[in-house]
Structures are given as structure tokens and as C-alpha cells.
Amino acid sequence: MLSELEACRRHPEIYIEKIREMNLPEVNLMEVCGTHTMAIAKAGIRQMLPANIRLLSGPGCPVCVTPAELIDEVLKLAARPDVIIATYGDMIRVPGSVRGRSLAAMRAKGSRVKVVYSPIDAVELAKNNPDSEVVFLGVGFETTAPGTAACVQAAAAEGLTNFTVFPMLKTVEPALRALIADPGFNVQGFLCPGHVAVIIGEAGFRFLPEEFRIPAVIAGFEPEDILLSVYVLCRQIKEGCPRMENEYTRAVSPEGNPLALAVMDRFLKAESDLWRGLGEIPGGALMLRDEYAAFDARKRFHIQYEAHEDKSGCRCGDVIQGKLAPAACPLFGKACTPADPFGPCMVSSEGTCAAAFKYQEV
Amino acid sequence: MDDAITLDYGSGGGKTSALIEELIVPLLKNEALRELDDGAVISGNERLVFSTDSFVVSPYIFPGGDIGKLAVCGTVNDVAVSGGEPRYLSLGLIIEEGFPTEDLRRIVQSIARTAGEAGVRVVTGDTKVVERGRGDGIYINTSGIGFLRAPWLGRRTIREGDKILVSGPVGNHGTSVMLARNEGLLEGEVLSDCGPLHRMAAKLISLGEGLRFMRDPTRGGLATTLCELVGGTEFSIEFSEKDVPVEPAVRSACDILGLDPYYCACEGRMVAAAAPEAAEEALALMRSLPEGEGAAVIGTVTRRKPGAVIVRTAFGGARIVAPLAGAQLPRIC
Numbered sequence: 001m002l003s004e005l006e007a008c009r010r011h012p013e014i015y016i017e018k019i020r021e022m023n024l025p026e027v028n029l030m031e032v033c034g035t036h037t038m039a040i041a042k043a044g045i046r047q048m049l050p051a052n053i054r055l056l057s058g059p060g061c062p063v064c065v066t067p068a069e070l071i072d073e074v075l076k077l078a079a080r081p082d083v084i085i086a087t088y089g090d091m092i093r094v095p096g097s098v099r100g101r102s103l104a105a106m107r108a109k110g111s112r113v114k115v116v117y118s119p120i121d122a123v124e125l126a127k128n129n130p131d132s133e134v135v136f137l138g139v140g141f142e143t144t145a146p147g148t149a150a151c152v153q154a155a156a157a158e159g160l161t162n163f164t165v166f167p168m169l170k171t172v173e174p175a176l177r178a179l180i181a182d183p184g185f186n187v188q189g190f191l192c193p194g195h196v197a198v199i200i201g202e203a204g205f206r207f208l209p210e211e212f213r214i215p216a217v218i219a220g221f222e223p224e225d226i227l228l229s230v231y232v233l234c235r236q237i238k239e240g241c242p243r244m245e246n247e248y249t250r251a252v253s254p255e256g257n258p259l260a261l262a263v264m265d266r267f268l269k270a271e272s273d274l275w276r277g278l279g280e281i282p283g284g285a286l287m288l289r290d291e292y293a294a295f296d297a298r299k300r301f302h303i304q305y306e307a308h309e310d311k312s313g314c315r316c317g318d319v320i321q322g323k324l325a326p327a328a329c330p331l332f333g334k335a336c337t338p339a340d341p342f343g344p345c346m347v348s349s350e351g352t353c354a355a356a357f358k359y360q361e362v
Numbered sequence: 363m364d365d366a367i368t369l370d371y372g373s374g375g376g377k378t379s380a381l382i383e384e385l386i387v388p389l390l391k392n393e394a395l396r397e398l399d400d401g402a403v404i405s406g407n408e409r410l411v412f413s414t415d416s417f418v419v420s421p422y423i424f425p426g427g428d429i430g431k432l433a434v435c436g437t438v439n440d441v442a443v444s445g446g447e448p449r450y451l452s453l454g455l456i457i458e459e460g461f462p463t464e465d466l467r468r469i470v471q472s473i474a475r476t477a478g479e480a481g482v483r484v485v486t487g488d489t490k491v492v493e494r495g496r497g498d499g500i501y502i503n504t505s506g507i508g509f510l511r512a513p514w515l516g517r518r519t520i521r522e523g524d525k526i527l528v529s530g531p532v533g534n535h536g537t538s539v540m541l542a543r544n545e546g547l548l549e550g551e552v553l554s555d556c557g558p559l560h561r562m563a564a565k566l567i568s569l570g571e572g573l574r575f576m577r578d579p580t581r582g583g584l585a586t587t588l589c590e591l592v593g594g595t596e597f598s599i600e601f602s603e604k605d606v607p608v609e610p611a612v613r614s615a616c617d618i619l620g621l622d623p624y625y626c627a628c629e630g631r632m633v634a635a636a637a638p639e640a641a642e643e644a645l646a647l648m649r650s651l652p653e654g655e656g657a658a659v660i661g662t663v664t665r666r667k668p669g670a671v672i673v674r675t676a677f678g679g680a681r682i683v684a685p686l687a688g689a690q691l692p693r694i695c
Binding site: 009012013042045227349360361362 | 544620622667670672675676677678679680681682684687
């Protein structure tokens with residue numbers, strides 16, 4: 001498929017024309033990766049496509065699927081003078097259930113919040129601050145789960161007693177199943193997340209065509225990867241023959257990355273947890289195994305929470321299910337902006353609303 | 363001089379004098395400063411451009427420059443793109459207790475060298491030392507005065523059909539500082555573009571009213587500068603990604619860091635608008651200087667969508683470029 005990729009890079013208009021000539025009825029294609037969402041908006045792909053092809057964004061931004069209830073618990077931890085929160089930068093501006101309360105706001109008032117690029121940096125932080133409790137916010141899908149597991153391994157090897165992970169990891173398959181089970185589900189093909197597929201392989205997405213007869217393609221992140229994948233999905237729809245295709249063969253193998261899967265399996269186990277907008281998803285979260293409870297911030301700090309209704313008017317929950325386009329949200333760009341957000345979709349660098357705000361259509 | 367700056371050096375007493383007379387004044391070498399009076403008397407009988415800027419970059423030494431070079435360039439460039447010929451600078455240093463004297467010497471040397479290059483004299487200054495933990499090494503404020511040479515410049519002068527130019531690859535400074543803050547993230551090095559723009563401004567001003575507007579795209583980068591140029595006007599700017607110079611190392615670093623090079627600060631680049639008939643010469647003038655050898659015409663002023671900046675993506679799509687809105691940025695200038 002590589003040569004086809006090069007052709008698509010040089011002459012995207014040919015592929016646009018091929019899609020147009022298929023003369024499909026209205027189809028909804030969903031990308032389930034925040035990086036795809038951003039890449040689509042940045043390259044202006046949505047507007048290049050014929051009007052009958054709609055690209056929807058699904059629950060693919062790890063920060064966005066994290067519910068306000070959990071953010072509230074993180075903010076409570078950040079308020080403790082003995083705690084240093086170590087987090088990917090994406091999380092720090094996300095508000096909890098009270099608007100304006102975020103890690104960034106708390107940092108301004110003196111809470112210790114440190115942005116890290118890798119979980120290993122958080123372990124280093126704990127080593128260098130023996131008198132503080134360093135809590136790493138383990139956010140992400142299967143992409144970041146191996147790194148999160150590896151940092152527990154490193155902390156255990158160092159014998160650290162002041163390092164914990166706050167596990168908020170999610171897995172893609174249960175979320176897709178929850179979406180499909182929704183009575184309003186109206187998606188005719190999935191652009192599957194290339195980075196997640198690097199870890200879980202083609203195997204992780206075969207259930208889409210095999211169980212649900214939904215076309216699926218694992219896509220890379222260059223504009224030509226995405227357009228070619230859209231073309232591949234359209235072709236499957238046209239032929240009425242749903243299958244799993246891998247456009248991102250330069251990075252994704254059929255069975256994924258066995259080393260990463262092994263380290264995940266050793267430290268993490270599937271459990272149920274809350275998702276924003278989707279509620280409790282059985283098996284949709286990865287938590288630390290009981291043997292590593294000493295490194296589990298949920299246990300160390302006795303974290304408990306219950307789902308509660310969001311009264312702010314924020315519709316991020318609908319946005320991440322592809323039910324609401326960002327611009328259709330009454331708050332979008334008016335009351336809710338990246339500088340003063342209601343919900344995570346507007347602040348995460350992979351958020352659907354952030355993409356739509358930053359890269360507006362002409 | 364001790365190895366590190368202590369609170370005594372900011373006391374106003376003997377050590378303050380030693381710091382100024384032994385370290386700062388000899389490096390900056392100029393008569394006005396040597397008098398050490400409370401203020402400088404400067405000569406000039408023209409319309410003035412006056413600008414000020416504070417510099418808090420972390421780390422204070424980064425690939426391609428340091429806070430001293432930045433502090434001179436930042437203010438010199440603000441004066442220059444406002445149509446002024448930069449002449450005088452003030453220099454305010456706020457130093458954290460314990461700051462290595464050697465680093466201070468390097469920074470002042472850098473100030474002296476850059477001021478010399480830019481043809482400005484540091485004529486007045488101030489030094490304070492704050493307690494350890496109350497500052498981040500060193501903060502610098504500079505103010506600059508220049509003689510106005512191009513009173514016609516401004517965004518109100520732009521017209522449909524005007525061309526937009528940039529003087530070289532964008533995004534280097536912001537990316538360089540981000541990488542310096544995250545050692546080991548990327549192999550190879552991105553150099554800051556930090557440098558003075560007074561020569562380029564002077565050359566472009568020779569175009570007369572064919573030159574409409576100059577700006578140095580610092581915080582918020584190219585994208586924000588373009589948005590500010592047409593925001594609230596009846597005009598739009600259309601440009602093509604393919605025409606905007608970005609170094610490959612900057613592009614890949616931005617990919618990793620999740621940044622967009624169009625929003626990353628430059629500290630030695632210029633964005634200019636020129637009348638269509640003057641654009642080619644403006645480009646040639648930029649390219650005639652080493653700091654402008656990567657210059658390019660990137661876009662045109664149109665009326666397609668008033669107030670908006672529209673980019674044609676390398677892939678063939680089109681979208682609106684929004685000004686930077688509260689993104690997370692480290693202290694880069």
C-alpha cells in the first residue's frame with residue numbers, strides 16, 4: 001500500500017474524485033483518535049471530501065473521556081501540601097465539575113503540579129523529592145499504558161515509597177462496543193487509531209467487521225494516510241464487504257507489540273470505570289494489579305467517587321460520542337473557549353472542540 | 363567579585379558598585395554609562411519610538427542565544443519594526459541570590475556584543491538582587507529609544523493585493539527553548555533565530571510607502587501576527603503552507619511536542635506587508651542580508667473573508683487560522 005500512499009500524497013484530488021465517483025449515500029465515518037481529529041482539521045480534509053462523506057470524531061481523546069468526577073478527585077489531591085502532581089501537559093487546564101477549577105488554577109495558587117513528557121520523569125521527580133508524595137496521572141489508552149506500567153516497574157525497582165500512579169487508563173474496544181450498542185449509533189465505518197494499533201495490533205480491531213459487519217481501517221497520521229483510509233472505507237462500503245484493513249503497515253503488525261502487551265499484562269488489569277458521556281463501561285479501564293497496590297494512588301489516598309449529573313451545560317459527553325458537532329454546541333466559541341473552557345474537549349490538544357476552534361473551516 | 367551573586371550585591375553599597383563598575387560597565391563600554399548618574403542625558407531632536415520589554419526566559423542560556431542577547435534583540439526589534447532607528451537602551455537586571463557570576467558575565471558580554479551589532483548604546487541601567495527562591499535566576503528589562511524613520515507604517519495602510527513576506531524559517535526560537543527545557547527529547551539541535559532586525563527594517567523602509575507594515579512575530583508566532591494584522595478589518599490574508607519556510611528539525615520537534623510551528627515564537631524574524639509592486643524588491647532586500655536569506659513571499663491580502671487568515675494546507679485543504687488562545691506555553695522570552 002506504500003506506493004498508493006505516495007500517490008495519495010502527491011495527488012489527493014484523484015482520491016477525492018474516486019470517492020465522489022462511488023456515489024455513496026450519506027455515510028458517517030468515525031475516527032477514534034484525537035491525533036486523527038487534529039490532523040483532519042489541520043489539513044482541512046473535511047472540506048475536501050464530497051458532502052456525502054461525513055467525518056465524526058469519537059471517544060479518542062484520552063483527556064476528554066476522563067470524567068469530571070475523576071478530575072475532582074485529582075484536584076483534591078493537588079490541594080494537599082505534601083503532594084506533587086506529575087502529569088502530561090494536556091491535563092492541567094481541564095476543569096473539574098466546578099468551572100475554573102483546574103490543576104493550572106491550583107498551581108497558580110501554590111499547588112505543586114509538574115508537567116512531564118514521560119512517566120519515567122515522574123519517577124525521577126519522586127526520587128528527587130523524597131519528602132513529598134509524587135502522584136503521576138496515568139491518563140491515556142493502550143498507547144500510554146505500557147509506559148505507565150513501566151514506570152511502576154521502575155519505581156518498584158528503585159524501592160520508592162513516595163511514588164504512586166493515579167490510574168485513569170482506558171481501553172478502546174469496550175468503548176467502541178458501548179458506542180455500537182447505543183440505539184442512536186449511526187456510523188458506517190471506523191478509522192481505527194494507528195498509535196493504539198501499534199500496541200494491540202490488527203487483532204484488536206477485527207471484532208468490528210467480524211462481529212458487527214462494520215468496515216474498519218487502521219490509519220496513520222499524515223493527511224495522505226487519512227484520506228487513503230477514508231477511500232478504503234468508502235470502497236468497503238461500496239462493495240458491501242466489511243473487513244479489517246491496515247493502511248498503517250509501516251508501524252502496525254497483525255498482533256501488535258508483544259513486549260508492550262506483556263508489561264501491561266504484568267502490571268495492569270481490566271476493570272470497569274466511568275467514562276465521560278458514556279458512563280460506566282465494563283472492562284473499559286486499566287487499573288493496577290493488587291500486587292502493586294503500594295503504587296496505586298487510588299488506594300494510597302482512599303479515592304472514592306460517584307457519578308453525578310453535570311449541570312454546567314457542557315456537552316463534551318455528546319461531542320466525544322460523535323452525537324454533537326462542536327459548532328452545534330451552544331457554548332462553543334462563545335462562553336467556552338480554550339482560554340476559559342467548560343470541558344476537556346476544548347482544552348486538550350487532541351480535543352474535538354479544540355481542533356474545531358483552532359482550525360476553523362473556511 | 364565572588365563566584366555567586368549574593369544579596370549584598372543588591373544592597374546599594376560597595377558590592378553593588380563593584381558589580382556595576384567591575385563587571386557591567388567595562389563590558390558595555392560607553393561614556394554615558396560610565397558617569398553612573400541617576401539618569402542619562404541623550405541628544406536628539408526628532409520624533410521618537412519608545413518601547414519596553416521584560417525577559418524571563420527559562421533556561422536563560424539556550425541553543426543560539428541567551429537572555430542577554432534576547433533582551434537586546436527583543437527591544438531593538440520592537441523599535442525597528444515600529445519604523446524607528448534604534449539608538450538607546452536601558453537595562454534593568456533582577457538577579458536571584460546565588461546566581462553564578464560567570465553566567466552573569468556571559469550574559470552581560472552577550473548584551474554588549476548584541477548592542478554593538480545593533481548599533482544601540484546602553485545608557486542607563488539598574489541592578490537588583492532578590493532572595494533565593496524569589497526569582498528564576500535572572501530577569502531582564504530593557505527599554506529602547508529610536509528615531510522615527512517611517513511614520514507611515516501601520517496596519518491601517520494595508521490594501522487588497524498587498525503581499526505578505528516572512529524573513530526566514532519560523533518557529534525556531536520557541537521550539538529551541540522548549541527542547542532546551544526537555545533535554546534528551548530529540549537528537550540534534552534547533553537553534554534559536556534570536557537576532558537584531560534593525561538592518562532589515564532600515565532597508566525595507568527605503569521602499570517608502572510601498573512598505574505597509576512590519577512586525578516581529580514573537581509570542582503567538584506567525585499565525586497570531588497575521589491574525590492581528592487583519593483582525594477587525596475588511597481584509598483577509600490568504601497564504602499557502604507550502605510557501606512558509608519551516609526547518610525540518612523544527613517541524614519534527616513540534617510534532618513530538620504537540621506544537622504548531624506557526625504559533626511558535628520567533629525572536630529574529632520579520633513579517634512584512636508590501637504593496638504588490640514593491641513586494642519583489644522587498645523580498646530581494648530581505649534576502650540581501652544573512653538574517654534574511656531564507657525570506658519568502660507567503661501570501662496575499664484579499665477580501666475573501668473579512669478579518670480572517672486563511673491557509674491553504676500542503677495537502678490541498680483550506681482552513682482558518684485562529685490567533686493563539688491561551689495555549690500552554692513555557693516562558694520563552
